[in-house]
Amino acid sequence: MIPLSILIAEDEVLTRVDIKAMLEKAGYVVCGECSDGRDAVNTAKRTSPDLAILDIMMPKLDGLEVAKIFQNMNIPVIMLTAYSQPSFISRAECVHACGYLIKPTSENGLLAMVRIAYARWKDTQNIKQELAETKNQLANQQTIAHARVILKDKLGVSEQEAHRQLLRQAMQKRVTLVEVAKQIISSHKAAKVLNNSDRNN
Numbered sequence: 001m002i003p004l005s006i007l008i009a010e011d012e013v014l015t016r017v018d019i020k021a022m023l024e025k026a027g028y029v030v031c032g033e034c035s036d037g038r039d040a041v042n043t044a045k046r047t048s049p050d051l052a053i054l055d056i057m058m059p060k061l062d063g064l065e066v067a068k069i070f071q072n073m074n075i076p077v078i079m080l081t082a083y084s085q086p087s088f089i090s091r092a093e094c095v096h097a098c099g100y101l102i103k104p105t106s107e108n109g110l111l112a113m114v115r116i117a118y119a120r121w122k123d124t125q126n127i128k129q130e131l132a133e134t135k136n137q138l139a140n141q142q143t144i145a146h147a148r149v150i151l152k153d154k155l156g157v158s159e160q161e162a163h164r165q166l167l168r169q170a171m172q173k174r175v176t177l178v179e180v181a182k183q184i185i186s187s188h189k190a191a192k193v194l195n196n197s198d199r200n201n
Contacts, residue, residue, distance in 0.1 A: 004118060005031040007049040009040035009066065010080060011058050015103060019053060019080075022107045028114070037061025041069050049075060051118055053101075056081040067095040076121035078113055080105070140178040147181035150188045 006028050010016040013035070020030045032043035038060040044052065052070055054063035054077050061069075067077045078099035099117035101110065144166065151162035170180045 003027050003029050004050040004114070005029045005047065006114070007032040007034070007040065007044055007047065007052040007075075009034040009037065009052065009058060009063065010055040011035045012055070015055075015080075019105075019110065022110050023114070025107075026111050026114075035059075037063065037066040040066050044070065044073060044075060051075070051114065051121075052077045053080055053114075054078070064095050067097060071096055076117060078117050143178055143185065144181045147184040150184055154188075 006023055008016055008019055008023075008030060010019065016033055016035070020033060023030055031047040031049050032040075034040040034043050036059045037054075040052070040054065040058075041061065052066075052075050054066050054070075056063040056079055058066075063077075063079055063081075067079065070077050076098045077095075078101060079097045080101045080103060082103045098121045099113045101113055105113075144163075147166060148159055148162045151157070151165050152159050155162065155165070157165070166177055166180055166184075170177045173180065
């Protein structure tokens with residue numbers, strides 16, 4: 001299994017060194033170490049980490065601002081802070097952090113959170129992919145149904161026969177059913193435009 005690459009952004013040097021040592025001992029790859037938020041964003045653009053550990057209180061850009069940017073870059077984050085007040089935790093939730101660690105963190109706590117946070121993020125990605133695939137499938141079904149109605153009206157046949165016509169064309173052209181459907185819809189729209197133009201003239 002390929003080890004995760006992890007970016008650490010923490011302005012306290014000793015904390016950063018400790019986290020790096022614990023991660024590398026566990027077999028993870030630390031692809032970047034940063035002491036401020038701006039450097040974290042630039043480093044992430046260069047290294048494309050699988051996961052980022054961000055201190056909330058950092059100079060230039062704080063961890064929550066960086067987390068918002070990383071959300072758009074599709075990088076899951078674990079927020080790291082010495083503050084355990086609910087307000088900080090709720091702010092971290094607003095940027096969809098996958099995990100939250102209070103400093104100082106133990107080795108077991110850090111490694112457990114890395115595994116949990118990445119697994120949580122992967123689950124979210126899988127759900128998004130399934131939703132996108134479902135949406136695409138529904139759109140394709142609607143396209144095929146539209147083309148079927150066009151053929152039904154044009155040829156004066158039943159919807160079953162129109163569907164068989166679509167299948168035959170797809171097999172003859174060696175393309176998918178939805179591609180044939182799109183071609184039929186496109187031709188139908190072009191013909192309507194041409195007819196309207198002739199009437200206007």
